[in-house]
Amino acid sequence: MPFGIYIHWPFCESKCPYCDFNSHVASEIDVVAWRDAYLKELDYYLAETRGRTVTSVFFGGGTPTLMPPELMATVISHIKTNWVVADDLEITAEANPSSAEIAVFERFSAAGVNRLSIGVQSFRDEDLVFLGRPHTAASGRSAIDSASKLFDRWSFDLIYARPGQSVEDWRLELGEALDYGPTHLSLYQLTIEPGTDFHRQRVAAADEDAGSALFELTQEILEDARLPGYEISNHAATGEECRHNLVYWQGGDYLGIGPGAHGRLTASAAEIGSTTETIQAFRNPAQWLTQVNNTGSGVQKRHKLSSIERRDELILMGLRLRNGISLEHFENLTGGSLREQFAPETISRLVEGGFLEVTDTRLKATPAGRLRLNAVLGALLV
Numbered sequence: 001m002p003f004g005i006y007i008h009w010p011f012c013e014s015k016c017p018y019c020d021f022n023s024h025v026a027s028e029i030d031v032v033a034w035r036d037a038y039l040k041e042l043d044y045y046l047a048e049t050r051g052r053t054v055t056s057v058f059f060g061g062g063t064p065t066l067m068p069p070e071l072m073a074t075v076i077s078h079i080k081t082n083w084v085v086a087d088d089l090e091i092t093a094e095a096n097p098s099s100a101e102i103a104v105f106e107r108f109s110a111a112g113v114n115r116l117s118i119g120v121q122s123f124r125d126e127d128l129v130f131l132g133r134p135h136t137a138a139s140g141r142s143a144i145d146s147a148s149k150l151f152d153r154w155s156f157d158l159i160y161a162r163p164g165q166s167v168e169d170w171r172l173e174l175g176e177a178l179d180y181g182p183t184h185l186s187l188y189q190l191t192i193e194p195g196t197d198f199h200r201q202r203v204a205a206a207d208e209d210a211g212s213a214l215f216e217l218t219q220e221i222l223e224d225a226r227l228p229g230y231e232i233s234n235h236a237a238t239g240e241e242c243r244h245n246l247v248y249w250q251g252g253d254y255l256g257i258g259p260g261a262h263g264r265l266t267a268s269a270a271e272i273g274s275t276t277e278t279i280q281a282f283r284n285p286a287q288w289l290t291q292v293n294n295t296g297s298g299v300q301k302r303h304k305l306s307s308i309e310r311r312d313e314l315i316l317m318g319l320r321l322r323n324g325i326s327l328e329h330f331e332n333l334t335g336g337s338l339r340e341q342f343a344p345e346t347i348s349r350l351v352e353g354g355f356l357e358v359t360d361t362r363l364k365a366t367p368a369g370r371l372r373l374n375a376v377l378g379a380l381l382v
Contacts (some may be wrong), residue, residue, distance in 0.1 A: 003049070004056040004247040008258030009040065010285050013098070016132040018074065018190060023033035023062045024285060035071050037292040041076050041257050044297040048265065049255065054079060055086045056244035065108065066100040071356060075109035080112075090115055090243045092151075094128070097143030098135045105146050115153040117242075118143050120356045123176050127162055132197075144180050156186035161206035161214050162190055170214055174221050176322075187218055188233050190264040212371060219367065232320045232370055236355055249321050251314045251333050256281060259288035259298060266333075276310055277331075278303045283314040310334055311341055312381050319373060324357075324364020338363055342380055350379060 012023045044197065050061060057079060059072065074127040076091060089352075092115040093108055095101055105116065118139040122128050128137060134142075147154040158177060160170050177185060191206045192198050207213070210269075219229055224276035225234040231249060234242065247254050256263035256279060282288045288298035318325035332339040350356040355369035355376050369376050 002040045002055040002243065002250075002252045003052045004058065004244045004249045004252065004254035005042075005054055005079060006244070006254055006256050006258075006263075007057065007064075008256065008261040009062045010259050011066055011069045012061065012063045013066070013096075013134055014132065017201070017203075018131060018193070019196060021062070026063075026285075031068055031071055032290060035074055035291050037076050038071075038257060039297075040292050041297050042075075042078055045255050045257075045263075045265075049083070049253075051084065052253070053086055053284065054089065055246060056090040056092070058091075058244040059113070061094055063096050063101070064093045065095040065104060065140060069104055069107035069111045072108060072113065076112040092117055092242065093242055094119065095143065095147075096133075096135060097140045102139070102143050102146050104148050105143075109150045114151065115242075116147045116151045116154060116155070118147060118154065118156040120156040120313045121159045122162070123158075123173055127165075130162065131159065131172065148180065153183070155182065155186060155242070157184045157188065158188040159190050160218070161187050161211050163204065163206075165206075165214070167213055167217055170217060171221065174218065178221075178225050178227075182227070183237040185222070185227060185235045186233055187222075187235065189215065223323060228322065229370075230322050230375065239351055242344045243267050249317045250329065250361065251317060259283055261298075275306050278305060296308070307336065308335065311336070315341075316377060319363075320370075322364070322370075327363065328359055346379060350376060 010024050011026050011029060014025060044305075057076065072093070079085065080089075080131070091113050093113045094117045095105070095108075095121050108116070118140075119133075120143065121131055121133055123137045123140060125137050128135065128140075130278040140269055144154075144156055147156075156177070158173065161166065186382045189211055190205060192203055203212075222229060223233045227237055229235050230241050230312055231245070234245070238241070244254075246252075251264075251275075253264050253266050255265075260283035261281045264276055265279065266274050266276045279302050280300050282300045291300075314325065314330060314333065316329075325338065327338050330336075347356065347358060351358060351367070354366055355372065357364050357366050365373060365376055
């Protein structure tokens with residue numbers, strides 16, 4: 001079974017107005033304290049995961065390229081020393097395309113990172129200003145150029161459905177993105193999340209019709225470019241999917257290291273239907289550091305998922321995927337049959353409406369179902 005480790009670096013140069021992630025602006029960072037805390041929390045989980053093969057490591061944030069490369073190298077070395085790691089271990093770091101961060105790409109490659117995910121967000125300077133991004137379109141292009149020379153695997157993000165963005169505007173921007181020859185793209189609709197500056201400013205999200213038109217155009221253009229959407233917001237050539245994120249979407253186990261990080265651990269990963277626990281760390285960086293120093297981990301709570309909670313989690317995540325949910329995989333994880341989880345008339349109604357597809361081996365949302373996934377999930381998870 002795939003097993004991932006997520007490392008959260010919570011610091012950014014500035015807070016973007018649309019961001020609801022656990023990110024913070026700090027004038028000073030005690031790198032030694034953070035190094036010691038990361039290693040201490042990794043060691044905390046070692047006893048209950050020793051023998052598991054780590055298939056992916058993901059440095060997220062925040063802005064991980066603000067993490068000193070020596071610290072990243074130390075964390076990677078510690079993981080490789082203490083766990084079995086896959087021969088094709090995927091090590092991803094998120095990056096922003098400011099000139100200062102581009103300068104450290106080579107040092108991250110030397111530290112062991114073999115996949116870079118760049119937060120380009122837009123090729124339009126005026127939209128980058130609106131999004132509160134501290135880089136320019138030119139530096140975004142420079143970051144892609146640099147990453148393509150240093151990393152065999154790289155990806156970048158764009159945000160669409162921005163205020164006033166037309167279908168034709170987005171078509172042109174997607175064309176610019178594809179000119180770089182990416183094998184993976186993450187394309188997110190702008191959402192206005194509670195607690196963000198955009199929410200406080202009452203910035204309006206695209207209406208349903210506009211969002212749907214842009215989503216459908218995205219699928220059409222990326223399909224033609226042989227980068228199908230393997231997940232609602234993620235597109236990749238065959239074999240270039242982000243393996244770490246697939247751990248989440250397919251209900252696998254992973255450790256969450258750092259403030260606000262989440263994890264999932266199954267009591268016996270090889271045992272069918274074994275109980276899975278969710279783990280959540282303290283969000284506040286200072287509180288997390290104190291907790292790690294005092295107890296060995298920053299855990300705020302651990303919770304054993306009920307059979308219904310586990311079912312719902314697998315459905316919520318699995319139907320985001322183009323290939324949906326393997327019936328055999330669901331049974332291995334839960335010990336129960338996926339077909340028996342829902343009223344037959346509910347499934348029939350969604351199938352007849354063109355929103356779900358059920359085969360002998362899989363349950364998946366159709367393209368129309370993925371476009372209206374919240375409604376599909378609402379009908380299933382009542």
